[in-house]
Amino acid sequence: xxxTQTKAAAKLPLNExxxxxxxxxxxxxxxxxxxxxFADPPYNLQLKGDLHRPDNSKVxxxxxxxxxxxxxxxxxxxxxxxxxxARRILKPNGAIWVIGSYxxxxxxxSALQDAGFWILNDVVWRKSxxxxxxxxxxxxxxxxxxxxxxxSEKSKPTFNYEALKALNDGVQMRSDWLLPICNGNERIKDxxxxxxxxxxxxxxxxxxxxxxxxxxxxVILDPFFGSGTTGAVAKxxxxxxxxxxxxxxxxxxxxxxxxxxxxxxxxxxxxxxSKRAEPxxxxxxxxxxxxxxxxxxLFSLNGRHSAKxxxxxxxxxxxxxxxxxxxxxxxxxxxxxxGWTYWCFKKRGEAIPIDMLRKKIRAEMRAN
Amino acid sequence: xxxTQTKAAAKLPLNExxxxxxxxxxxxxxxxxxxxxFADPPYNLQLKGDLHRPDNSKVxxxxxxxxxxxxxxxxxxxxxxxxxxARRILKPNGAIWVIGSYxxxxxxxSALQDAGFWILNDVVWRKSxxxxxxxxxxxxxxxxxxxxxxxSEKSKPTFNYEALKALNDGVQMRSDWLLPICNGNERIKDxxxxxxxxxxxxxxxxxxxxxxxxxxxxVILDPFFGSGTTGAVAKxxxxxxxxxxxxxxxxxxxxxxxxxxxxxxxxxxxxxxSKRAEPxxxxxxxxxxxxxxxxxxLFSLNGRHSAKxxxxxxxxxxxxxxxxxxxxxxxxxxxxxxGWTYWCFKKRGEAIPIDMLRKKIRAEMRAN
DNA sequence: GATGCCAGTGAATCGACAG
DNA sequence: GCTGTCGATTCACTGGCAT
Numbered sequence: 001x002x003x004t005q006t007k008a009a010a011k012l013p014l015n016e017x018x019x020x021x022x023x024x025x026x027x028x029x030x031x032x033x034x035x036x037x038f039a040d041p042p043y044n045l046q047l048k049g050d051l052h053r054p055d056n057s058k059v060x061x062x063x064x065x066x067x068x069x070x071x072x073x074x075x076x077x078x079x080x081x082x083x084x085x086a087r088r089i090l091k092p093n094g095a096i097w098v099i100g101s102y103x104x105x106x107x108x109x110s111a112l113q114d115a116g117f118w119i120l121n122d123v124v125w126r127k128s129x130x131x132x133x134x135x136x137x138x139x140x141x142x143x144x145x146x147x148x149x150x151x152s153e154k155s156k157p158t159f160n161y162e163a164l165k166a167l168n169d170g171v172q173m174r175s176d177w178l179l180p181i182c183n184g185n186e187r188i189k190d191x192x193x194x195x196x197x198x199x200x201x202x203x204x205x206x207x208x209x210x211x212x213x214x215x216x217x218x219v220i221l222d223p224f225f226g227s228g229t230t231g232a233v234a235k236x237x238x239x240x241x242x243x244x245x246x247x248x249x250x251x252x253x254x255x256x257x258x259x260x261x262x263x264x265x266x267x268x269x270x271x272x273x274s275k276r277a278e279p280x281x282x283x284x285x286x287x288x289x290x291x292x293x294x295x296x297x298l299f300s301l302n303g304r305h306s307a308k309x310x311x312x313x314x315x316x317x318x319x320x321x322x323x324x325x326x327x328x329x330x331x332x333x334x335x336x337x338x339g340w341t342y343w344c345f346k347k348r349g350e351a352i353p354i355d356m357l358r359k360k361i362r363a364e365m366r367a368n
Numbered sequence: 369x370x371x372t373q374t375k376a377a378a379k380l381p382l383n384e385x386x387x388x389x390x391x392x393x394x395x396x397x398x399x400x401x402x403x404x405x406f407a408d409p410p411y412n413l414q415l416k417g418d419l420h421r422p423d424n425s426k427v428x429x430x431x432x433x434x435x436x437x438x439x440x441x442x443x444x445x446x447x448x449x450x451x452x453x454a455r456r457i458l459k460p461n462g463a464i465w466v467i468g469s470y471x472x473x474x475x476x477x478s479a480l481q482d483a484g485f486w487i488l489n490d491v492v493w494r495k496s497x498x499x500x501x502x503x504x505x506x507x508x509x510x511x512x513x514x515x516x517x518x519x520s521e522k523s524k525p526t527f528n529y530e531a532l533k534a535l536n537d538g539v540q541m542r543s544d545w546l547l548p549i550c551n552g553n554e555r556i557k558d559x560x561x562x563x564x565x566x567x568x569x570x571x572x573x574x575x576x577x578x579x580x581x582x583x584x585x586x587v588i589l590d591p592f593f594g595s596g597t598t599g600a601v602a603k604x605x606x607x608x609x610x611x612x613x614x615x616x617x618x619x620x621x622x623x624x625x626x627x628x629x630x631x632x633x634x635x636x637x638x639x640x641x642s643k644r645a646e647p648x649x650x651x652x653x654x655x656x657x658x659x660x661x662x663x664x665x666l667f668s669l670n671g672r673h674s675a676k677x678x679x680x681x682x683x684x685x686x687x688x689x690x691x692x693x694x695x696x697x698x699x700x701x702x703x704x705x706x707g708w709t710y711w712c713f714k715k716r717g718e719a720i721p722i723d724m725l726r727k728k729i730r731a732e733m734r735a736n
Numbered sequence: 737g738a739t740g741c742c743a744g745t746g747a748a749t750c751g752a753c754a755g
Numbered sequence: 756g757c758t759g760t761c762g763a764t765t766c767a768c769t770g771g772c773a774t
């Protein structure tokens with residue numbers, strides 16, 4: 001199994017931009033080989049006539065040839081095909097992010113569910129500086145929608161909860177993200193000074209996605225690579241990327257852009273990790289190592305209960321026997337209990353959570 | 369034509385709550401007779417086991433029978449049928465609002481487009497006080513999605529641009545609406561003191577929708593009437609409503625609720641605007657947005673300490689890791705520390721407080 | 737009356753792993 | 756694949772009651 005994956009990974013065209021149709025190119029890649037896919041598929045915009053600002057200057061709308069689709073049926077077929085190809089190359093625990101607007105996201109979201117992907121969250125990118133609705137006939141279209149989905153219901157995709165919490169000043173990251181659109185220095189211009197790609201995404205958006213849902217060294221594929229924002233941020237953050245882009249002019253823009261980017265140093269790539277990633281320490285080890293002794297009393301954090309430690313690392317309190325978790329849960333009448341934070345021992349009259357002792361052991365383990 | 373509509377309108381059961389299946393009830397109404405439809409269909413949540421909060425209390429989940437569907441196919445069939453019935457009774461320039469979450473909104477949105485509705489905007493209801501993700505395994509599901517669509521591409525639905533602009537402190541109303549969920553006094557309780565309906569929507573949401581997309585005297589139909597928020601707000605705002613609700617207990621709740629409501633006088637229809645607090649800017653956003661980079665050094669205001677920035681917006685200094693506030697406090701041996709004023713970055717040899725960057729972001733946010 | 741503390745709760749697809 | 760066990764995990768707001 002491990003060997004197969006290594007072999008598959010060895011065949012991947014890492015940190016390259018593939019030329020051609022994304023469905024064909026994805027079909028040529030080995031299955032179960034990619035950790036994350038970020039996709040910004042063409043929008044099914046149906047602009048009737050040109051859109052003008054109040055001063056009659058023309059708005060540079062997204063009206064390139066590749067963005068026109070005859071009907072929902074054609075668009076749906078296209079969506080189903082690229083999603084199927086994308087799903088094949090994803091690792092079993094891989095995930096996908098798709099971004100879209102109301103023109104296409106309901107089609108894409110349905111196709112994604114039908115293909116077997118399992119939605120984890122949808123995320124709203126709130127633009128801090130959206131284009132106003134010049135004619136005053138609608139609400140300002142101030143957001144785009146992203147869908148984050150695992151390859152299947154059974155998938156266990158990477159989610160760096162603590163890192164995203166840190167990015168959000170210590171409170172859970174929500175499903176609505178306020179970020180500016182890509183303009184100013186970041187917006188790539190061509191030789192004529194015009195924007196090199198009509199829908200260049202901001203790097204801040206990809207930063208949050210990549211920090212939140214990949215680990216360093218992961219492979220991120222973008223089937224609609226465009227100006228290469230995915231590749232640029234992946235490189236900065238020490239991830240590998242695979243880009244697919246049909247249009248030569250965009251490939252050229254992206255290649256030049258990514259060449260000029262340097263990876264952040266290793267230490268700053270580390271992000272806050274979850275306790276779940278820490279090695280498990282059985283409570284019995286505290287007894288074996290003499291940090292606590294059989295016969296010692298433990299006291300509940302709320303002071304209402306006490307229990308005695310037995311030689312095998314179980315507790316006994318009245319008629320309750322079992323692990324620190326089981327006895328804690330039973331005494332509290334709770335469905336479950338984290339014994340590590342529930343129980344305290346006394347040292348010079350002071351109650352100290354037994355988790356302090358576990359931390360000590362873990363620090364020793366790290367030192368060795 | 370005008371005569372036909374008058375005749376049709378005369379047959380409408382205005383300001384009543386119809387009992388029965390919404391598809392049958394809508395099919396019994398005359399075509400082209402309703403100005404607006406607001407629909408809050410079942411979300412098809414697929415919940416597995418129980419969920420407990422970290423304090424071990426059990427979450428009261430939406431596990432009612434009316435939200436159970438066997439498959440996407442069954443749910444899609446249901447959506448297509450009620451949308452078809454809804455579209456028939458809409459006036460040619462009528463419009464529909466549908467609300468949903470990621471579980472169902474992509475299905476509903478696709479069905480709506482397939483039925484011939486024309487999406488005008490999608491609107492994100494950002495909850496100011498959503499339920500957190502208790503297990504820390506996903507993003508906080510902090511929003512729901514609403515789709516606003518005309519009966520057809522040719523429809524010219526009512527849009528009270530100026531009224532919404534006034535509601536929004538004089539700037540164009542955006543497609544993301546920050547409103548609290550329905551609780552406190554507004555949340556209707558049954559005789560046992562329990563919530564009378566599991567998914568009662570806040571009146572503020574309906575207020576904005578009705579002010580923005582109907583005129584006084586319009587007829588608003590809600591095929592999933594529930595606790596009757598649509599009817600309550602319609603009555604307050606001088607619109608007529610038609611409710612359809614299958615469950616007797618909900619009809620009873622709604623009837624009693626609406627009976628106690630008085631129509632606003634004309635002058636008081638414009639509600640007071642909410643004051644905007646200074647938005648919170650997480651330090652991580654400076655990193656995501658490239659204003660500071662992972663690996664960059666920060667220096668303390670007093671010049672005694674330095675720290676390095678990591679990709680998730682935490683700092684690292686010797687053995688200290690954590691937020692700008694935590695690391696600052698640790699280095700100073702202080703109980704707390706305002707990292708925004710404590711840390712500086714260097715630009716052309718000059719030390720500049722990072723708070724300058726936050727001010728820049730806030731200025732941008734205010735400008736839009 | 738003002739303030740502070742505690743308890744309660746909201747449309748939720750809410751584990752990982754050994755045996 | 757199933758079962759049992761370990762043990763990680765929450766934000767904003769409201770209302771009641773004590774101080």
